[in-house]
Amino acid sequence: MTEIHTNFFNFSEAALLSQILPASEKFEFTADKIFRKRETPVCTCNCKCNYNGYNFIKKKHFGKIKIGKYVCPNCNNQFYEDKSFWKKIINDWNETVTNLFIILRDSHVGYRIISQIMSFLIPCGKDKIYTQFNDKMDSYIYNVNESFLIVHYDEQHPKRGRNQKFxxxxxxxxxxxxxxETFNNKxxxxxxxxxxxxLDASKEIVIITDCDRGYPNLFKEIWGKKVRHQKCLLHLNKLICKDFGKNTDLIDEYNKYSLLNIFYDRSNELKKLEKLMKNMELQKFETKKEKRKFIIEAKKEFWDYLKKRENRRRRKGKNxxxxxxxxxxxxxxxxxxxxNYFPKKVQKRIEMIKExxxxxxxxxxxxxxxxxxxxxENYYSTSLKTHRKKQFREDRGLLNQMKVAALKRNEGFSKPKETLLEILKKICLLVT
Structure with missing residues (x-):
C-alpha cells in the first residue's frame, strides 16, 4: 500500500486516498501531494537517481497533480513517475458521464441541452458529448444473428433529413x-x-407480419412449402376500422363490430349497440339535427362503455x-x-379476408x-418513437438511437458504481 503522509487537510480521507493510489509499498504520497517512489530508481548506468522535484499533470477543469521526477547524477538522465492511477480516475469520470449522456439521449435530450446541463458541473462542449456518445454506441454490439422457429418481421420508415430510410x-x-438494420430502399x-x-432457408419457419400483400409470394420464393405465414390480426382490425371511417352512425358501428367479432369476442359490445339502436327507434325526431345529436350522445355512451371495459381488463391483466x-x-x-348488406368498401375488405x-x-x-x-410494434415504440422518425440528420444518429434502446432493453440503465461527486472528491484529494 502506498505510504500516505497525512496532514491536517487530508487526515480524515486517508482511507479513501489508499483506495485511489497504487497498492504497492514502493510509493509514497507526500504532505505536499507529490506522488513518487519511496526509494529512487536505479539508472541504466547502475547509478542511483536523486529526487528532482516534480512535474505537473494537468487536466482542464479538474486541476493538476504532482508526479515525482528523478535525475541520474552520473549521466543526467531524467525519469518520471507512472501516472496510470490518475488516468484511471479520469477514465472513471468519462465512463460515468458518458452513461449519463446515454440516459439523456434515451429521453431525446439534444446535445446542446446536455452541454448546458454539464456547464453546472464540469463544462463540456456539445461536440465532445457527441463524440463520447457515438464512440460508446460504436463499441456496443447490437445484432444477434440466430435462427428461430417462430419470428416476427416488420418495417419502419424513419427519415435521415429529407432522405427516406427503411x-x-x-x-x-x-x-x-x-x-x-436500416436500408436505402425496401x-x-x-x-x-x-x-x-x-434466417435459415432450409428450416421450417413461422413468420408473423402485417397485412402487406407482397409477403406471401416473397416467403414462398425463399422457403417454399416450409413456411407458415401469419398475418397480424391487429393490423386487420385497424384496416376494418379505417374502412368505416370516423363519421359513423350506430348501424355502421354495429357492422364494424360484427367484423371485429370474427376473431375476438365482441358480443358484449354488439349487445350494447343493439340496445342503443332500439332506443333510437323509439325516439321521434322532428329534424335531422335532433337525430344527429342523439347519435352523437349514443356514440359517446358507447365509447365510455368501451373504455370502462378496457380499464377493467387492464386492472385484471387480461386481454x-x-x-x-x-x-x-x-x-x-x-x-x-x-x-351484400355492407358498404362496397367493406365488401372488398371481406373479400380480402376470404382470400x-x-x-x-x-x-x-x-x-x-x-x-x-x-x-x-412494442419494440418499435420503445426503440424509435413515431414522432422521432423524421428527426435524424444522418444514418449514424438513427442507428445509435436504436442501439440506445437495445442497450436499455438488454442491460438496463443501472446505477453507476460511483457518482460524479464521489469521483470529483477523489480528484480534489489529489490536485493542488
Whole structure:
C-alpha cells in the first residue's frame, strides 16, 4: 500500500486516498501531494537517481497533480513517475458521464441541452458529448444473428433529413432481436437478402407480419412449402376500422363490430349497440339535427362503455377473449352470407379476408404462435418513437438511437458504481 503522509487537510480521507493510489509499498504520497517512489530508481548506468522535484499533470477543469521526477547524477538522465492511477480516475469520470449522456439521449435530450446541463458541473462542449456518445454506441454490439422457429418481421420508415430510410427488423417470440438494420430502399431483393442473411432457408419457419400483400409470394420464393405465414390480426382490425371511417352512425358501428367479432369476442359490445339502436327507434325526431345529436350522445355512451371495459381488463391483466377456430369460421360464414348488406368498401375488405383466410388463421394450427405482430410494434415504440422518425440528420444518429434502446432493453440503465461527486472528491484529494 502506498505510504500516505497525512496532514491536517487530508487526515480524515486517508482511507479513501489508499483506495485511489497504487497498492504497492514502493510509493509514497507526500504532505505536499507529490506522488513518487519511496526509494529512487536505479539508472541504466547502475547509478542511483536523486529526487528532482516534480512535474505537473494537468487536466482542464479538474486541476493538476504532482508526479515525482528523478535525475541520474552520473549521466543526467531524467525519469518520471507512472501516472496510470490518475488516468484511471479520469477514465472513471468519462465512463460515468458518458452513461449519463446515454440516459439523456434515451429521453431525446439534444446535445446542446446536455452541454448546458454539464456547464453546472464540469463544462463540456456539445461536440465532445457527441463524440463520447457515438464512440460508446460504436463499441456496443447490437445484432444477434440466430435462427428461430417462430419470428416476427416488420418495417419502419424513419427519415435521415429529407432522405427516406427503411428499417427492417426480425424478433423472436420472446422479444429477442434477431436482426435490426436500416436500408436505402425496401424492394423485394433487399428484403429477400435481409431474410436470407439472418434466417435459415432450409428450416421450417413461422413468420408473423402485417397485412402487406407482397409477403406471401416473397416467403414462398425463399422457403417454399416450409413456411407458415401469419398475418397480424391487429393490423386487420385497424384496416376494418379505417374502412368505416370516423363519421359513423350506430348501424355502421354495429357492422364494424360484427367484423371485429370474427376473431375476438365482441358480443358484449354488439349487445350494447343493439340496445342503443332500439332506443333510437323509439325516439321521434322532428329534424335531422335532433337525430344527429342523439347519435352523437349514443356514440359517446358507447365509447365510455368501451373504455370502462378496457380499464377493467387492464386492472385484471387480461386481454380480449380470442375465439376458437370453430366459432371464428361460423362468424365469418355469417358475414359472407350478409356481405351484400355492407358498404362496397367493406365488401372488398371481406373479400380480402376470404382470400387470406389461411394467413389469418395459421396461429390456430401452430403451438404458441402469436396472432398479432404486437411484439415488434412494442419494440418499435420503445426503440424509435413515431414522432422521432423524421428527426435524424444522418444514418449514424438513427442507428445509435436504436442501439440506445437495445442497450436499455438488454442491460438496463443501472446505477453507476460511483457518482460524479464521489469521483470529483477523489480528484480534489489529489490536485493542488
Amino acid at each position: 428499417r427492417l427488423t426480425l424478433l423472436s417470440t420472446n422479444g429477442k432481436v434477431i436482426a435490426d 424492394d423485394k431483393e433487399t428484403i429477400k437478402r435481409f431474410l436470407l442473411v439472418h 380480449l377473449k380470442q375465439r376458437i377456430l370453430k366459432d371464428t369460421e361460423e362468424k365469418f360464414a355469417k358475414i359472407i352470407f350478409e356481405q 387470406n383466410w389461411e394467413f389469418f388463421t395459421n396461429f390456430y394450427h401452430v403451438k404458441d404462435c402469436p396472432a398479432t405482430n404486437n411484439k415488434i
